[in-house]
Amino acid sequence: MKPIWIKHAGQLVTMASDHQSARTKEAMSELGIIEDGSVWLEDGIIVKTGTTLELEHIYTERAAEAEVVNAAGKLITPGLVDPHTHVVYGGTREHEFEKRLEGVSYMEIMNAGGGIHATTRMTREATEEELYNQTKKRLDSFLQHGVTTIESKSGYGLNLETELKQLNVAKKLNETHAIDLVTTFMGAHAVPMEFKGREDDYVAYVIEEMIPKVASENLARFIDVFCEKNVFTPEQSERILGAGKAYGLIPKIHADEIEPYKGAELAAKVGAISAEHLLKSSDEGIQAMAESGVIACLLPATALYLREEAAQGRKMIDAGVPVAISTDCNPGSSPTTSMPLVMNLACISMRLTPAEALTAATINAAYAMGVEKFAGSIEPGKKADIVMWNVPNYQMLQYAFGVNHVKKVWKSGIQVV
Numbered sequence: 001m002k003p004i005w006i007k008h009a010g011q012l013v014t015m016a017s018d019h020q021s022a023r024t025k026e027a028m029s030e031l032g033i034i035e036d037g038s039v040w041l042e043d044g045i046i047v048k049t050g051t052t053l054e055l056e057h058i059y060t061e062r063a064a065e066a067e068v069v070n071a072a073g074k075l076i077t078p079g080l081v082d083p084h085t086h087v088v089y090g091g092t093r094e095h096e097f098e099k100r101l102e103g104v105s106y107m108e109i110m111n112a113g114g115g116i117h118a119t120t121r122m123t124r125e126a127t128e129e130e131l132y133n134q135t136k137k138r139l140d141s142f143l144q145h146g147v148t149t150i151e152s153k154s155g156y157g158l159n160l161e162t163e164l165k166q167l168n169v170a171k172k173l174n175e176t177h178a179i180d181l182v183t184t185f186m187g188a189h190a191v192p193m194e195f196k197g198r199e200d201d202y203v204a205y206v207i208e209e210m211i212p213k214v215a216s217e218n219l220a221r222f223i224d225v226f227c228e229k230n231v232f233t234p235e236q237s238e239r240i241l242g243a244g245k246a247y248g249l250i251p252k253i254h255a256d257e258i259e260p261y262k263g264a265e266l267a268a269k270v271g272a273i274s275a276e277h278l279l280k281s282s283d284e285g286i287q288a289m290a291e292s293g294v295i296a297c298l299l300p301a302t303a304l305y306l307r308e309e310a311a312q313g314r315k316m317i318d319a320g321v322p323v324a325i326s327t328d329c330n331p332g333s334s335p336t337t338s339m340p341l342v343m344n345l346a347c348i349s350m351r352l353t354p355a356e357a358l359t360a361a362t363i364n365a366a367y368a369m370g371v372e373k374f375a376g377s378i379e380p381g382k383k384a385d386i387v388m389w390n391v392p393n394y395q396m397l398q399y400a401f402g403v404n405h406v407k408k409v410w411k412s413g414i415q416v417v
């Protein structure tokens, strides 16, 4: 494999810094920018960054053996990281989109057996091969949008067999697809129809049968729960996350999405790595997250798609909460693979600055899924996951919105777009 030498980048955004945790406050604006930047990649790893002049001093003699890439006038960033997806699913729900536009709410559809239940039926019916093929197309689309690492949740099985099927599909895709996938067990995504009226029995099933099996087969790194009115109560959520923790799974929580439900407070209480959505979180919940370092994983595309007010991203950053952003790619509330659009929306609907949005989609996203050691920044020793954008600077990336500016993508040093 030839080394790759990227030279003359209009702007090289490295995200390099001495911080050893997800960035907060002013640190979310430190992008580690190098003008006329240059990067040397070798064996799929980032070896050296600096100005083109600096790298010419070191590498001119080896230039002949490298593939030299002229990035003049282009923006270079780390591969984007998407820390919250439900990317492995069967079927689609476009008919529900129309219903919601007519005024039926997301929860009304779900309570009537649609929503997550509809996707659960389609995911149960799909063979592993069908699920693999459908998901692979979505991963290809993620790559086209500059995303090189994603988190992938189960939660459309809601029985042991199908939850394992989903996690196995993600595992296989991690092995075969360029994108790195990190898995989350989310058997507590909804109470399946067959357990209606027996919610605590389902909680017991998740705790006693699903979690031990998922953990023993080493199929997930995280555990997540949809803590929401009419889904799982904070008490049930705490029990499920506690059981996951006992098996070494790290907690995440879908919190305060539809109704305020003290989900942010619970995230702080159980020591979750991240809390997701947070549209309706209280000031106390935001404060609790700031104090305990829970990463707010905000999903502005979901808020837009549900026609809800976005989360209070600006307020959270000002309060000291580390913020990450994500597509929430799923067939109901956010059928998108566009992290660039999510960055645009983070600025427009949550008042993040362009710099903060980029931090939220790279290094903070990497922290939210525990991959900060190899992803989220362009620093020596990390995977050579790099995007070249057809814009001269990062502000332009956020300003010219709704457009896919990706020009080239390298994943582990291989050009994949």
Ligand SMILES: N=CN[C@@H](CCC(=O)O)C(=O)O
Binding pocket: 086, 115, 116, 119, 226, 254, 257, 302, 328, 330, 331, 332, 333, 334
């Ligand atoms: N809110 C819960 N889960 C997903 C949506 C799942 C679905 O509608 O299929 C979310 O994060 O938005």
Ligand SMILES: [Zn+2]
Binding pocket: 084, 085, 086, 254, 276, 328
């Ligand atoms: Zn979600």
